[in-house]
Amino acid sequence: MTAPVYLDYNATTPVAPEVVAAMQSFFERDFGNPSSPHAYGVRAHEALMVARGRVARLIRARPDEVLFTSGATEANNMAIQGIARALPGKRHLITSAIEHPSVLAPIMAMKAQGWNVTVLPVDHYGRVQVAEVMGAIRADTALVSIMHANNETGTLQPIRDIAAVAHASGVLMHTDAAQSAGKIPIDVNVLGVDLLTLAGHKFYAPKGVGALYLAAGRTRPLPITFGAPQETGLRPGTENVPAIVALGMAALLADERIETSPAHLSRLRDRLHRLLTDQIPGLRINGHTDERLPNTLNISFPDIKAEALLAAVASDVAASVGSACHGGDAGGSPTLKAMGSSGERMQGAIRFSVGLYLNEAQIDYAASAIVSAWRQLTGRPVEIR
Numbered sequence: 001m002t003a004p005v006y007l008d009y010n011a012t013t014p015v016a017p018e019v020v021a022a023m024q025s026f027f028e029r030d031f032g033n034p035s036s037p038h039a040y041g042v043r044a045h046e047a048l049m050v051a052r053g054r055v056a057r058l059i060r061a062r063p064d065e066v067l068f069t070s071g072a073t074e075a076n077n078m079a080i081q082g083i084a085r086a087l088p089g090k091r092h093l094i095t096s097a098i099e100h101p102s103v104l105a106p107i108m109a110m111k112a113q114g115w116n117v118t119v120l121p122v123d124h125y126g127r128v129q130v131a132e133v134m135g136a137i138r139a140d141t142a143l144v145s146i147m148h149a150n151n152e153t154g155t156l157q158p159i160r161d162i163a164a165v166a167h168a169s170g171v172l173m174h175t176d177a178a179q180s181a182g183k184i185p186i187d188v189n190v191l192g193v194d195l196l197t198l199a200g201h202k203f204y205a206p207k208g209v210g211a212l213y214l215a216a217g218r219t220r221p222l223p224i225t226f227g228a229p230q231e232t233g234l235r236p237g238t239e240n241v242p243a244i245v246a247l248g249m250a251a252l253l254a255d256e257r258i259e260t261s262p263a264h265l266s267r268l269r270d271r272l273h274r275l276l277t278d279q280i281p282g283l284r285i286n287g288h289t290d291e292r293l294p295n296t297l298n299i300s301f302p303d304i305k306a307e308a309l310l311a312a313v314a315s316d317v318a319a320s321v322g323s324a325c326h327g328g329d330a331g332g333s334p335t336l337k338a339m340g341s342s343g344e345r346m347q348g349a350i351r352f353s354v355g356l357y358l359n360e361a362q363i364d365y366a367a368s369a370i371v372s373a374w375r376q377l378t379g380r381p382v383e384i385r
Contacts, residue, residue, distance in 0.1 A: 004318040005366040007272075009295060009355035010151055010179060011320060015246070016204040022249040023206075026242040034239050035230070044241045051248025055211050058251040058258075059177075059196060060187040067212045067231050068244050072178040072199035073102040075212035076145075078234065079174045079195040080106045082221020083143045084115065090142035092116045094171075096128050097338035098152075103145055103176055116140075125288040126155040126339045133162050137169045144173050148196075149180040152335040152351055153287025154296025156180070163192035172219060178202050178210070182254035183293050184262055194218050200243070204356070205250035209243035261356060266294035268354040268363050273297050275367035280374055286336060286349055295355065300341075300348040303378045309370070310350065312377055316369035319352050 006014075026047065032040025034048050049063070056063045069075040080103065084093070095107050097119050111117045118136040120128050128146055137144075144166045149156050163173040174195040177186055182203025188196055196213040200206060214220055220234070227236030254261075277283050282302035301309060306321045321333070332346040341349070354363070374380070 004314065004316055005358070005362045005369075007317060007319045007352045007354060007358075007366060010154075010202070010351065010353035012201045012207065013204045013355055014357065015206050016250060016253055018253060019205055019246045019249045023242040023246045026245055030241075034241060035228075044239075047241060047245050047248075048239060051244045051251075054248040054251045054255070055198070058181065058186065058255045059198070059213060060189055061213050062216060065188075065214055065216050067214055067234055068239060068247070069210045069212055069235060070208055070240070071201070071210040072100075072176065072197050074235075075197040075199075075210050076100070076102040076174075076176055077106045078212055078221055078224055079197065080143065080145060081110065081224045082234070083172055083174070083195070083219065084110055085222040085224070086219055087142045090140050092118070092138050092141040094118045094120065094133065094136050094141060094144045094146075096120045096122060096146050096157075098122055098126055098150055098335045099145070099147055100151060100176055100178070103147065107145065120146075122338050124339050125291075126150055126153050126286075126335060127288060127291070128157055128162065130158055130161045130165055134165045137166065137171055141169070141171045144171055146173075146175060147179075148175045148177040148186075148191075149184075149293050149296075150287065150335060151179045152333060153298045153339075154179070154293035154353075155287040156184075156291045156293070159191050159193065163194075167192065180293060182250070182258070182261075183265065183295055185258050188213055188215070195221075198247075200247040200250060203250050203254050205246045206243055209240060209247045211247065257356075262294040264356065265354055268358055268360070269295055269297050269352075271360060272352060272354070272363050272367055273299070275364065276370060279367075279371040284345065286339070286341065286345070295353050297352045297354075298349060299352070300345045301350065301374060302348060304374060305347050306350045308377060309348075309373055312373035313369050317366045319350055321350060 030043045032044040034045040052063045052066050056066045093107050120132045146157050159175050166173040172194045175193050176197045178199035181198050194215045198211040200209040223234050230236050284300045286298040336346045
């Protein structure tokens with residue numbers, strides 16, 4: 001094969017051809033500012049309305065509940081810091097030990113400003129216990145922020161139950177759904193969340209665009225940036241129309257295939273797991289075996305460091321040791337560490353994440369390359385089957 005088999009879809013996805021095509025005219029003919037009253041501006045404004053409706057449909061929200069952002073990081077910061085600013089009488093935030101840095105960092109920034117923060121532990125599957133959330137809620141709790149699906153293990157959190165506990169105490173609930181959107185169905189009404197984060201480049205839209213769902217009729221965040229009144233004044237600045245159009249098209253495609261794509265992804269993921277398990281004794285899966293994303297496989301290889309194995313297969317397979325946003329952590333995966341994994345298990349952990357543009361032949365090729373490299377690096381004899 002001329003290029004490595006890409007097994008890092010949780011880091012980012014390629015942009016779908018239909019998405020590229022949808023963007024094109026907004027670079028060339030329909031380049032107007034959506035706030036301009038003339039024909040160019042009207043066409044741009046109408047395109048934003050269509051995209052907003054499509055993103056809303058993907059998560060079963062109303063169009064007026066969707067706020068466009070530059071990505072999940074901005075959306076998470078808006079949710080956390082914006083709600084904190086909107087509720088000055090509250091001084092307590094709740095999150096978990098396995099959150100993405102774009103959630104943990106703004107929460108820690110609030111802590112530095114005098115807020116009280118509770119960071120909940122997870123069990124050995126990487127799941128937050130609802131009872132832990134219930135026990136952490138206080139009279140001055142403003143927000144609970146727990147991710148929908150973990151970016152490293154794919155483990156799903158019991159968001160519906162956590163939201164119910166939060167609401168029973170009058171506390172708002174935010175979930176970062178950057179990894180789950182487009183991979184599993186999302187219904188904000190079923191989840192019961194007040195705020196939900198999306199990232200376009202996780203479901204075949206470009207990097208640099210995302211959205212924040214804000215449930216109507218509930219406390220809205222105050223702006224954390226200031227300027228003109230775009231996005232109801234919460235996200236000022238001229239809209240990135242081509243990127244927003246792309247997000248809308250990606251949401252439309254994801255919604256159209258959401259009934260079938262999870263089964264396709266899980267078949268590829270499970271095929272890869274089976275091929276590796278058949279040839280490498282002692283492989284251990286990290287995360288929940290059932291309550292997880294259909295595309296994510298995080299496994300620990302015995303007797304080897306993950307970086308060495310990935311380097312050995314770099315020309316054949318593209319995968320990662322964990323989240324791209326945790327790449328600089330010298331102490332190992334924060335998620336696996338929070339799950340109580342041993343140092344040896346963390347050292348051998350690799351995240352494989354499959355996507356819609358893969359097929360079984362590519363999975364077989366990747367598995368063969370990984371097995372061969374592992375045997376060579378560990379000095380195991382090559383088995384003839």
